[in-house]
Amino acid sequence: MGTAQTNKTPEELRTRLHDIVARAHTVVLLDHSPDGRIVGRPMANVKTDDATRVHLVTSMDSKKIAELHANPRVALSIQDREGHAMIDGEAHVSQDRALIDELWQDSWKVWFNGGKADPNIAIVIVEPLEGTYWDGDFTHGLSYLWRMIKARLTDAPFQARPGDQESVDLRRH
Numbered sequence: 001m002g003t004a005q006t007n008k009t010p011e012e013l014r015t016r017l018h019d020i021v022a023r024a025h026t027v028v029l030l031d032h033s034p035d036g037r038i039v040g041r042p043m044a045n046v047k048t049d050d051a052t053r054v055h056l057v058t059s060m061d062s063k064k065i066a067e068l069h070a071n072p073r074v075a076l077s078i079q080d081r082e083g084h085a086m087i088d089g090e091a092h093v094s095q096d097r098a099l100i101d102e103l104w105q106d107s108w109k110v111w112f113n114g115g116k117a118d119p120n121i122a123i124v125i126v127e128p129l130e131g132t133y134w135d136g137d138f139t140h141g142l143s144y145l146w147r148m149i150k151a152r153l154t155d156a157p158f159q160a161r162p163g164d165q166e167s168v169d170l171r172r173h
Helices: 010-023 063-070 097-103 106-110 138-154
Strands: 026-032 038-044 054-059 073-080 083-094 121-135 166-169
Touching: 010 073, 010 083, 010 121, 010 166, 026 054, 026 063, 038 054, 038 063, 054 063, 054 097, 063 083, 063 121, 097 121
Parallel strands: none
Antiparallel strands: 026 038, 026 073, 054 121, 073 083, 083 121, 121 166
């Protein structure tokens, strides 16, 4: 499969990736266990800010906190109706009370008996380094499906086109 060249600007690529990530209610956080295995766990996407930093809520006593302190390099796997995305980033853990107050949701009382003042609440902030997305909007999806079926029926190689997959540098400049 050849590499397609995009005709989108870097800002358009960042915006499309951001839109896919921000719409997702759930992401899969992939980090490293103490023995080096990759561990994945679904987590609620509490907030995606303008810089595509993803905020997740957890407990300070969870295994993932120790894993993140040992190795902050993570990936996020995201899927919504309009596309799929992977974010490569670094995670840090915050117990900033102002941030917790801003993000607090009453549904979290199930996990945090002390409410938003519970000392066990932690926010995992994933600082994105790079992202890749696969566009799944309706017209792009039909085009992709048609090219895939055509390749299958004719035994011709699949022809990638701009937009099938895009990578975006998300480091702050």
